[in-house]
Amino acid sequence: MLVVMQEGASETQIENVIDRLVEMGFTVHRSTGVRHTVLGGVGPKDDFDPAELEVLEGVKECHRIVSAYKLASRHFRPGGTVINIRGVDIGGPTLVCMAGPCSIESAQQIEKAADIVASAGARVIRGGAFKPRSSPYSFQGLGEQGLELLRKAADRRELLVISEVMDQTQIPLLAQYSDILQVGARNMQNFNLLRELGKIRKPVLLKRGIAATIEELLLSAEYMMSGGNYEIMLCERGIRTFETSTRNTMDIAAMPVLKRLTHLPVIADPSHGTGRREYVVPMARASVAAGADGLLVEVHHDPDHAWSDGAQTLRPDQFAEMMQQVRAIAGAIGRAA
């Protein structure tokens, strides 16, 4: 904790800040500069809100120097984390592709999806069983029945399954059918859900919220890791900006930034990142070129008639083309695929 006092802060103001820091458990080191007094505090609390000191009189600004995340930091495991799920490595040299429809619609549809996914060489199938929608009259998902269909379709082709958990009550059900539990962007800071996910021993893919900073994404990962679940993947899926030609602005720089800050595997979701089918393939290529360990994309045998997210869902031929192109790029940067 570094507290920079304002120019001309009075001795009383400085001492008042020191008293507050001591009261909060910090050991304080004072350093008087030409224009500013700086107070360094070493202490037990890491999740401290610097604004609490900044509102004290005479304080100019306050910086937390210890990162609020530790288990998630690259320093904790410099070599990087590889999550092995029944023979599939995520975070290792091989690029991992996860693909499938937005929603599980029927046995026939999910079998077709599994064919598309497996035949193009992806190793993980996705599909949503719970679809709380903006209209209460819209399709809300097949629930457990959908998960059963997804699991069967995956098992027939030795695919792994990833599916989204909407709240903590769904964890047991999802854990039964799915190899990876996905936390959606809107739930990135649902701490009740994160706490329970920290207690299980299933890999979790955590999506970045549309208004979340990279640091906040890492804090949410830390929250689960502090509960003991170390198998966390982080997923960039676009942030909200003023640009409207794509649904979100995909922050491709999140790939190298996360690779530098954390040891956790990084996945890119160009379907939600763009919201438009025609941009998914180039953004998948860009994500891999920037260093993503894997991709999460939506594909459907007939996306124009998909029950949800059709506009951002690839056709089978587009998906096959994407797989071929991202493999070529992975190879070009010395990565297997």
Added chain:
Amino acid sequence: MLVVMQEGASETQIENVIDRLVEMGFTVHRSTGVRHTVLGGVGPKDDFDPAELEVLEGVKECHRIVSAYKLASRHFRPGGTVINIRGVDIGGPTLVCMAGPCSIESAQQIEKAADIVASAGARVIRGGAFKPRSSPYSFQGLGEQGLELLRKAADRRELLVISEVMDQTQIPLLAQYSDILQVGARNMQNFNLLRELGKIRKPVLLKRGIAATIEELLLSAEYMMSGGNYEIMLCERGIRTFETSTRNTMDIAAMPVLKRLTHLPVIADPSHGTGRREYVVPMARASVAAGADGLLVEVHHDPDHAWSDGAQTLRPDQFAEMMQQVRAIAGAIGRAA
């Protein structure tokens, strides 16, 4: 639904779009302009994603002309909605202030808070019983015991109670102790929660998400209203932008924009809107001057020692000053307070 075809779109492309519209249940009206063909579609579906048509070949852009919200629109109830809760009108000519601590900490603390709130003339006390925090080791709230303390403190002074509901499982508990159920910014699009809140008959205060547009806020209100709960208040509490001198950027224009678009009462939360105590009073004044029907602010008898949100919490003297100032402004614009 208006679909604008690209300049030079082929007849085949145009007919393909018409077929899709018809297949979706729209009656189509074609209008051929000098440079663009425009297809107008009248149909049963209002929650349609325009991007689904925009990905079709030859389509330039697609506009939904019917608002996705109806019950929440000003047109539905041009005179505006006044929510009457045991004698307190919200949305009427009188400004309503809701205030109290971020968290309920103890009987003593909440009694002191209730004194501060009541003696300054506010009619509603706030206080959080569930505080899922960024650190799993932090204070997590007093739960039901806290709600009991809050209720008692309120009843002794004839105050109404507002408290936050974190997920749908908490609705019965909150409905028992609280007059108004608050939905936090992170839950603005938690459709499972919204669906259940639509079924009860308790007023709800819905906070705008930090990355939510005003239209999305109205869609979430509509979601509850379509379930039958018409007593919804909307709350502006700041959006995320590039500016960092305040924690969020309070969108004061949301006040007149919402007043124009909807009949629902509009409340402003300058505590979360700024994150800094010294800016709460001027932003409370600005909110009222811009047309807010009420305020939601944090106050504590000793904010430097509050268990949460201290930096944005007013001291009792600041709160009393705020109440006096917003009353004067309400009067200046012809409003009671």
Added chain:
Amino acid sequence: MLVVMQEGASETQIENVIDRLVEMGFTVHRSTGVRHTVLGGVGPKDDFDPAELEVLEGVKECHRIVSAYKLASRHFRPGGTVINIRGVDIGGPTLVCMAGPCSIESAQQIEKAADIVASAGARVIRGGAFKPRSSPYSFQGLGEQGLELLRKAADRRELLVISEVMDQTQIPLLAQYSDILQVGARNMQNFNLLRELGKIRKPVLLKRGIAATIEELLLSAEYMMSGGNYEIMLCERGIRTFETSTRNTMDIAAMPVLKRLTHLPVIADPSHGTGRREYVVPMARASVAAGADGLLVEVHHDPDHAWSDGAQTLRPDQFAEMMQQVRAIAGAIGRAA
């Protein structure tokens, strides 16, 4: 300058950073914490880019502790700056309103505007003489002839004149006709223009860029002040965010934030801040309630036929109503108007 080293930074890395700091003229103070080494540097350079140190190996982050602005800081002149222009005080207890059309169109139009402005009690008339527009075929402004018309209309009613200077070559012309030179949002970081404006002795109103932070606005003011021109007003006119119901998002909190950080007068422009006539009056009220020293608004005798910016321009009756309301609010917060 505070440089925080990464946890586990090597002694060689630390010494390399110290060498760089010394080479750059800093006196270095080293402080070894439990987990991080912190290097404090006191030196001659204030406009240093912290990123230059952050890219060195082993560095976690770098904070500049001395503000990059000094002359503009509140500390430099705690009592605040009042700019007196021929009897009109800007920044003093009295609210100052500047109003007029976007463009000077004709003698008749500007005379009508001056009548509207003066009769409602505003003291400054605005009008643009140069209008570089998005289409090269659009009206480009009347140039010097327009400035003559504006000056005459102002003089007949003892109004001051404010008009925009588009680049440094126009300064002599504008300085001849105008009492206040306005720098538009797009020019906020046109350092060639700012440098020349620092050399003259005419008040300048500096508009915030749509993507500029408050700190960057203050740095641009500092740039002019370092040239010797201390009569600078700052103007909030909206920033770009994801919200589209208004053209920009007016950052009303900029009023109290600027009042705290700087001694310079603060003006609000709700016309550009909202882009929509119906929101100008409530946002003018909010600006004054939040502490603005003055307003800059667009008014025209027939805005639906104005040659530019019609949608955000008030009608005469709306303007008169606005003046009456902002005066009432100024009075309510203890300010003359």
Added chain:
Amino acid sequence: MLVVMQEGASETQIENVIDRLVEMGFTVHRSTGVRHTVLGGVGPKDDFDPAELEVLEGVKECHRIVSAYKLASRHFRPGGTVINIRGVDIGGPTLVCMAGPCSIESAQQIEKAADIVASAGARVIRGGAFKPRSSPYSFQGLGEQGLELLRKAADRRELLVISEVMDQTQIPLLAQYSDILQVGARNMQNFNLLRELGKIRKPVLLKRGIAATIEELLLSAEYMMSGGNYEIMLCERGIRTFETSTRNTMDIAAMPVLKRLTHLPVIADPSHGTGRREYVVPMARASVAAGADGLLVEVHHDPDHAWSDGAQTLRPDQFAEMMQQVRAIAGAIGRAA
């Protein structure tokens, strides 16, 4: 122009809007729907502000259906534009790299830079001669002398030259020494400068402003093209968002979006796009993978001692590595390099 009337708009309101449209030169087609009346206007004006109609009573919203840009649209030249400058094709199958220091500092420095650029196989050297800086006491650039040094260094190695023009008065000077004139992000909407650049016959690289939409970038290109200069390249260099781990958020999706909307070549600038040396190489790779026709990057023989932009400037070894990697990626997606 499509004007959607509010539900329940009166016949008088509708007729008033029709009158306004007719007065503005539009031919109006009225279409009465179940809930909304829609007015279609075909007319001569394309640079019309829809807000001017939206403020009329009874209007719900207004959409411009004809793009405000024509010459810049993909439809105008479906095959794409290739700009040939003395044997170097920009926009063709071969990736083009432009590189060099932020500022021209000395003959020795620019000769070293030219060696680095040429030996790695780039075809264009960049270097700034005018550096208006945030501090008036900082290095302001070598001016014409710098341009001479840059030209000589380029000619010795058969490199093309790109350098920034700061305002219209500098055009003749820059046109004399430089093959490509660069317009910086802050000048993207400097219409005086754009107008003059439209009159010359030299290629221009137009950078996107940090708060500019893709549509606004295209409108600025259109502005120059309407003057007769068709050799325009567009450059993505990052936009401002809430994320702070990089200086800007590079909008990599701008590559495929621009490729779809326009025929003009698209260049990516990962140096300004990230602001941090360690992220430049992965973002250069991502840009090429997403479809950029070229790159613009900063490189210096000793970036830690560069006079400007050191933190985002590559070392020679990093630049050589980048060139090798982007070539491999270009090859992987079927492009020469």
